[in-house]
Amino acid sequence: MKSNFGKLAFVAAVIFAVLFSHFAYPGGPSGGLANAGATSSAAGARANAVPLFVMPSVALSASEGEPPPATPDDATPASPSVFSNVGSAPPPSLDDAASLVADLTTGAVIESVNPDRRWPTASLTKLMTATVVLDKLDPATRITITEPMFAVDPQDETTLVVGGTYTVKDLLFTLLMPSSNVAAEAFADFYGRDAFMAEMNARAAEWGMTNTHFDDPSGISASNQSTADDFLKLALVIEQKYPQILQTTENRQVYITEQNSGKKVLVTSINDFAGDPDFIGGKTGHTDQADGNLFSIFRYDGHPLLIVVLGTNNRFIDTDKLYAWFKANYK
Numbered sequence: 001m002k003s004n005f006g007k008l009a010f011v012a013a014v015i016f017a018v019l020f021s022h023f024a025y026p027g028g029p030s031g032g033l034a035n036a037g038a039t040s041s042a043a044g045a046r047a048n049a050v051p052l053f054v055m056p057s058v059a060l061s062a063s064e065g066e067p068p069p070a071t072p073d074d075a076t077p078a079s080p081s082v083f084s085n086v087g088s089a090p091p092p093s094l095d096d097a098a099s100l101v102a103d104l105t106t107g108a109v110i111e112s113v114n115p116d117r118r119w120p121t122a123s124l125t126k127l128m129t130a131t132v133v134l135d136k137l138d139p140a141t142r143i144t145i146t147e148p149m150f151a152v153d154p155q156d157e158t159t160l161v162v163g164g165t166y167t168v169k170d171l172l173f174t175l176l177m178p179s180s181n182v183a184a185e186a187f188a189d190f191y192g193r194d195a196f197m198a199e200m201n202a203r204a205a206e207w208g209m210t211n212t213h214f215d216d217p218s219g220i221s222a223s224n225q226s227t228a229d230d231f232l233k234l235a236l237v238i239e240q241k242y243p244q245i246l247q248t249t250e251n252r253q254v255y256i257t258e259q260n261s262g263k264k265v266l267v268t269s270i271n272d273f274a275g276d277p278d279f280i281g282g283k284t285g286h287t288d289q290a291d292g293n294l295f296s297i298f299r300y301d302g303h304p305l306l307i308v309v310l311g312t313n314n315r316f317i318d319t320d321k322l323y324a325w326f327k328a329n330y331k
Contacts, residue, residue, distance in 0.1 A: 097311025246281030
C-alpha cells in the first residue's frame with residue numbers, strides 16, 4: 001500500500017510541475033493560451049495582407065527566432081492611407097482598361113478599376129529602363145548614336161541624330177521627357193542589349209511585379225506587359241530610391257548638348273502636367289496596341305499621390321478627373 005501511495009504521489013507531483021510550467025510560461029514550447037492567440041492573430045493578418053513589394057528580411061536575435069525567406073506572398077502589406085475620406089461622391093466613370101489611385105506614403109490603394117489586368121506598357125516601360133541606367137551607367141559617360149539605334153524609330157525622333165554623341169545624363173532627359181525610343185535603344189545597345197533586358201526583368205521580379213514582362217527597353221512591342229497594381233509597386237521604389245526620375249520628368253524644358261559640335265538642343269516634355277506646381281513627376285505612354293497610358297505622381301497636402309491610367313483615349317483628362325475627385329473627397 002505504501003508503495004502504491006508513493007507512486008501516486010510521484011505522478012501527481014509530475015503533473016503539477018507540467019501544469020505550473022504551462023501557465024507560468026505561456027510563450028514556451030508548449031504554446032500557451034497567450035501564444036496561441038498571437039499566432040491566430042498573425043495568421044489572420046497574413047491572410048488579409050495586400051502584397052506590395054518584397055522587403056529584405058530583418059535579422060532577429062536568437063531569442064526571437066529567424067524569419068523565413070521573403071517571398072511576394074509575405075510582402076509587407078500596405079498601411080492605412082494618410083489621407084482621410086471626407087466626401088461620399090463616387091469616382092468618375094472612365095472608359096479605361098485599368099486605373100488606380102494610391103497613397104505613396106503608405107502604399108494604400110484608394111481607388112482602382114481592373115488593377116490586375118495585364119496591359120501593354122508602351123513608354124511607361126522607360127521608367128524601368130531609367131532605373132537600370134541610373135544604377136549601371138555613369139552620367140558623364142558619352143554614347144554615340146549609331147544607325148541601328150536610330151532605326152528603331154527614325155520618323156518620330158526629332159532630337160537625336162546619327163553620329164551625334166551625348167552624355168548619359170542628357171540621353172536620360174531625352175528618354176523621359178519627349179520619350180525617345182532611340183535613347184532607350186542607345187542605353188541598351190551600349191550596355192549590352194541582352195544583359196540590359198535581363199536586368200529590367202530581374203528588377204521587376206525582385207520588386208514583386210509578378211504580372212510584368214519587358215521585351216524591349218522602349219515599350220514599342222506589345223509584349224511589354226504590366227498592370228496598374230505592378231506600377232504601384234514600381235512607383236514605391238522610384239519614389240524612395242530614384243528621385244532623379246521624378247526630378248527629370250517634372251521639367252517642362254531643358255537643353256542638352258551634342259558633344260562633337262557643342263550645339264545646344266532644346267528638349268521639351270510631352271507630358272501636359274510637366275511644370276505644374278503639384279506635379280512631382282511621371283511618364284507618358286502610347287502605342288496603337290496600348291492606346292494611351294499615363295503614370296503620374298502629384299503632391300497633395302505634403303504627401304505623394306499616384307494616379308495610373310491604362311488603355312485610354314484621354315489619358316490627361318482621365319487623370320485630371322481622378323485627381324479632381326480625390327481632392328474633393330480626401331484631405
